[in-house]
Amino acid sequence: MVPDDLTLLIDAAQEAGRIATSFSGKDARRWDKPEGAGPVTEADLAVNDMLEADLKAARPDYGWLSEETEDNSDRLGKERVFIIDPIDGTRSFAEGSNTWAHALAIADKGRVVAGVIYLPKRDLLYSAALGQGAFLNGNPITVRPKDDLISSEILAARPNLAAYHWTSGEAPEFGRAYRPSLAYRMALVAQGRYDGMLTLRPSWEWDIAAGDLILNEAGAVCTDRTGSTLIFNNPHPQLDGVIAASPNVHAQLYAALKPGTNDLRSA
Numbered sequence: 304m305v306p307d308d309l310t311l312l313i314d315a316a317q318e319a320g321r322i323a324t325s326f327s328g329k330d331a332r333r334w335d336k337p338e339g340a341g342p343v344t345e346a347d348l349a350v351n352d353m354l355e356a357d358l359k360a361a362r363p364d365y366g367w368l369s370e371e372t373e374d375n376s377d378r379l380g381k382e383r384v385f386i387i388d389p390i391d392g393t394r395s396f397a398e399g400s401n402t403w404a405h406a407l408a409i410a411d412k413g414r415v416v417a418g419v420i421y422l423p424k425r426d427l428l429y430s431a432a433l434g435q436g437a438f439l440n441g442n443p444i445t446v447r448p449k450d451d452l453i454s455s456e457i458l459a460a461r462p463n464l465a466a467y468h469w470t471s472g473e474a475p476e477f478g479r480a481y482r483p484s485l486a487y488r489m490a491l492v493a494q495g496r497y498d499g500m501l502t503l504r505p506s507w508e509w510d511i512a513a514g515d516l517i518l519n520e521a522g523a524v525c526t527d528r529t530g531s532t533l534i535f536n537n538p539h540p541q542l543d544g545v546i547a548a549s550p551n552v553h554a555q556l557y558a559a560l561k562p563g564t565n566d567l568r569s570a
Contacts, residue, residue, distance in 0.1 A: 489514025
């Protein structure tokens with residue numbers, strides 16, 4: 304872990320929050336990206352511009368991967384890479400909701416070594432550095448030590464409960480909740496507010512990189528839907544869904560799922 308990488312991300316996330324909250328979500332100019340890639344607002348771009356300028360200036364030898372920057376292959380030759388979602392939950396932001404986040408991470412040879420998820424409207428700053436634990440607003444957090452899936456509360460979009468995803472032909476009868484920001488869902492599990500989270504669609508690296516480290520440092524197991532460790536800075540920066548929970552609940556979720564049934568309608 305390079306000294307001060309986590310401090311760098313925390314400072315950048317807080318500045319991102321100041322910029323984003325200077326816009327009124329409902330009044331911010333919004334348009335749709337090409338090929339159904341979702342909405343973007345002027346706030347997303349303003350935050351991205353600041354992060355790209357400041358973080359690249361601070362670490363000029365690091366690569367860059369962001370949802371709002373056109374990707375290129377330069378990052379693939381870098382050992383360390385920034386992986387950034389300027390605003391995760393843009394729809395929520397544009398609707399004037401408080402449930403959106405800045406997600407900032409640094410990966411080293413494919414593994415995340417520093418990560419921050421910041422919800423400025425909720426005054427929630429989740430952070431972790433490799434081997435140093437996970438924190439919320441500076442206080443240590445740990446995953447809820449649940450053993451039984453059926454009595455668990457799992458964050459998942461409703462399409463993930465479709466019968467064809469599950470070996471038994473129906474989803475286990477766990478409690479289901481939802482939050483629009485994928486990064487926030489991961490952070491809530493790390494915090495112990497929920498027992499697990501699940502997304503069965505291909506997931507962009509910038510949505511999940513910070514959350515992967517925060518979850519692992521909080522004692523959770525976080526994998527793709529096949530049970531494989533998440534590896535970042537891939538040529539095509541998508542991974543095969545996410546399962547995250549305490550070790551026993553994760554094992555039960557994984558065992559209950561059918562392999563190879565990805566669905567782009569899931570979230």
